[in-house]
Amino acid sequence: MKFLGEKGVRRVLAGIAFSAISALLLIALFIIKEGLPFIISYGPVKFLLSSDWQPQAGKFGIWPMIVASVWVTLGAMLVGAPLGVACAVYLTEFVPRRVMGVIKPTIELLAGIPSVVYGFIGVMVLAPLIRSQLGGPGLSVLAGAIILGVMILPTIISISIDSIQSVPNSYREGSLALGATHWQTTHMVTVPAAKSGIIAAIILGMGRAIGETMAVIMVAGNAVKIPGSALDSVRTLTANIALEMGYATGQHRQALFATGVVLLIIIMILNSLAGMAIRKRAGKR
Amino acid sequence: MNNKIEIKKLNLHYGKFHALKSVDMPVRKNSITALIGPSGCGKSTLLRCLNRMNDLIAGVRIDGQVLLDGIDIYSHSVEVPELRKRVGMVFQRPNPFPLSVYDNVAYGLKVAGMRDGSRISETVERSLKGAWLWENLKDRLDKPALELPLDQQQRLCIARLLAVEPEVILMDEPCSALDPIATMKVEELMLELRQRYTIAIVTHNMQQAARVSEYSGYMLLGEMVELGQTAAIFTNPSDARTQDYITGRYG
Ligand SMILES: Nc1ncnc2c1ncn2[C@@H]1O[C@H](COP(=O)(O)OP(=O)(O)OP(=O)(O)O)[C@@H](O)[C@H]1O
Numbered sequence: 001m002k003f004l005g006e007k008g009v010r011r012v013l014a015g016i017a018f019s020a021i022s023a024l025l026l027i028a029l030f031i032i033k034e035g036l037p038f039i040i041s042y043g044p045v046k047f048l049l050s051s052d053w054q055p056q057a058g059k060f061g062i063w064p065m066i067v068a069s070v071w072v073t074l075g076a077m078l079v080g081a082p083l084g085v086a087c088a089v090y091l092t093e094f095v096p097r098r099v100m101g102v103i104k105p106t107i108e109l110l111a112g113i114p115s116v117v118y119g120f121i122g123v124m125v126l127a128p129l130i131r132s133q134l135g136g137p138g139l140s141v142l143a144g145a146i147i148l149g150v151m152i153l154p155t156i157i158s159i160s161i162d163s164i165q166s167v168p169n170s171y172r173e174g175s176l177a178l179g180a181t182h183w184q185t186t187h188m189v190t191v192p193a194a195k196s197g198i199i200a201a202i203i204l205g206m207g208r209a210i211g212e213t214m215a216v217i218m219v220a221g222n223a224v225k226i227p228g229s230a231l232d233s234v235r236t237l238t239a240n241i242a243l244e245m246g247y248a249t250g251q252h253r254q255a256l257f258a259t260g261v262v263l264l265i266i267i268m269i270l271n272s273l274a275g276m277a278i279r280k281r282a283g284k285r
Numbered sequence: 286m287n288n289k290i291e292i293k294k295l296n297l298h299y300g301k302f303h304a305l306k307s308v309d310m311p312v313r314k315n316s317i318t319a320l321i322g323p324s325g326c327g328k329s330t331l332l333r334c335l336n337r338m339n340d341l342i343a344g345v346r347i348d349g350q351v352l353l354d355g356i357d358i359y360s361h362s363v364e365v366p367e368l369r370k371r372v373g374m375v376f377q378r379p380n381p382f383p384l385s386v387y388d389n390v391a392y393g394l395k396v397a398g399m400r401d402g403s404r405i406s407e408t409v410e411r412s413l414k415g416a417w418l419w420e421n422l423k424d425r426l427d428k429p430a431l432e433l434p435l436d437q438q439q440r441l442c443i444a445r446l447l448a449v450e451p452e453v454i455l456m457d458e459p460c461s462a463l464d465p466i467a468t469m470k471v472e473e474l475m476l477e478l479r480q481r482y483t484i485a486i487v488t489h490n491m492q493q494a495a496r497v498s499e500y501s502g503y504m505l506l507g508e509m510v511e512l513g514q515t516a517a518i519f520t521n522p523s524d525a526r527t528q529d530y531i532t533g534r535y536g
């Protein structure tokens with residue numbers, strides 16, 4: 001980098017950073033520009049709360065998809081959050097450092113498995129199992145929740161581990177020196193001290209679950225209706241866009257962009273909630 | 286017998302490094318015993334042997350005996366958490382938990398299984414009084430402990446220790462993060478606590494050892510070079526190496 005000089009390097013880096021941010025902004029703006037006018041002309045209440053999605057008949061109500069996304073995501077959190085946090089606590093507090101040095105990279109590798117592979121396992125193993133053991137079509141809210149719950153484990157585990165590891169050792173020592181056992185120290189001092197990081201981990205996992213598309217298309221069944229139980233097939237917001245984008249034109253296409261706007265808003269709300277939770281905790285300390 | 290603790294032929298290795306070399310030392314009941322010596326000589330290591338905090342470090346090997354009221358704390362029948370309730374520790378950097386003042390003091394009680402709210406409150410009050418914090422903090426019990434000034438944090442750490450009613454208090458350079466005025470306060474507090482507790486303190490500060498302790502041990506490179514009444518060690522050391530250190534000719 002000698003030929004560029006200090007200033008040159010800084011300009012190049014600034015340019016790269018700036019273009020990354022502007023790409024993000026452009027995408028968001030594009031989606032909003034394509035989708036927002038439709039929401040306004042069709043009527044936001046009708047768009048969001050009506051259950052009629054019949055593009056050929058010009059009916060675009062995404063309420064079933066919203067409900068589906070919420071249920072699948074909540075289910076995924078129910079599976080992924082306790083498992084992931086428990087796993088992180090065990091690995092940081094009860095496993096020797098050396099073992100941890102092997103396990104953590106392995107877990108991070110799991111995050112790199114393509115989602116289509118998770119979907120494949122869901123279709124081949126999980127859905128038949130649900131169908132034979134619990135009934136229903138198998139491809140369902142439950143299948144989606146379990147697959148997504150497993151998919152977000154690496155995110156939750158790895159960020160939780162980082163936050164538990166960054167708890168100062170002096171807290172642990174202080175607790176042990178008062179006669180607390182290892183387990184008392186862990187759940188009364190260490191984990192509460194890492195709470196903001198753990199919450200961030202869970203919310204990031206949630207963002208991944210809401211945004212995931214391929215795996216849910218494969219395992220959730222894609223029926224456009226409000227689910228009566230966890231065994232029913234559903235179609236999430238993301239699946240809706242991906243499934244119909246290929247052939248949608250005109251108003252239908254705009255409606256899909258509008259679905260994207262709704263997703264964008266949900267994720268923005270989630271992120272600011274996460275931010276607020278973290279700041280509130282930090283303020284308390 | 287007025288030795289609360291007796292250390293006998295204690296050896297400690299950190300892996301291959303021989304950090305304590307056959308140390309013998311008594312800690313007298315209801316008195317303050319100071320450990321002095323240059324940096325890295327093993328003062329903290331020795332102190333941490335007395336409540337088995339060194340057990341937490343991988344690769345530590347310990348042999349010899351540490352008798353607490355005549356019973357070896359390294360024998361298999363000893364429950365380490367129970368031992369640590371009897372032998373408490375104050376650390377160099379104040380390390381209150383990221384909880385409220387009240388919860389910090391109540392922590393040890395909850396750990397010990399106390400559930401009775403009014404008894405917990407009584408003990409919290411008594412402990413804060415014991416550490417001379419009650420007047421300052423009685424209206425701010427739910428304030429985060431980490432927002433207190435450092436010297437109050439350190440006395441809070443002492444208060445949370447008093448709550449579990451230990452018999453011995455170990456202090457590893459408890460004033461090194463404090464300014465002179467705060468240091469004086471903690472020293473006065475130590476002198477008062479001495480009446481009910483047995484105290485062992487590590488200090489870098491010769492004057493502090495002279496001011497608060499009745500007995501001192503001078504350590505060098507993992508060995509206990511000289512032991513005895515503080516006054517005698519400071520005015521008339523019997524070992525030339527101690528003499529050098531006391532008069533500032535060390536190193
Ligand atoms: N966890 C450890 N692993 C390996 N060696 C250690 C460890 N802790 C301490 N030591 C070594 O043991 C020796 C004694 O350390 P110790 O902390 O007891 O000294 P100290 O007298 O308390 O010094 P200071 O006055 O600087 O606190 C030092 O040489 C130190 O490097």
Ligand SMILES: [Mg+2]
Nearest residue numbers: 328329330457
């Ligand atoms: Mg030390």
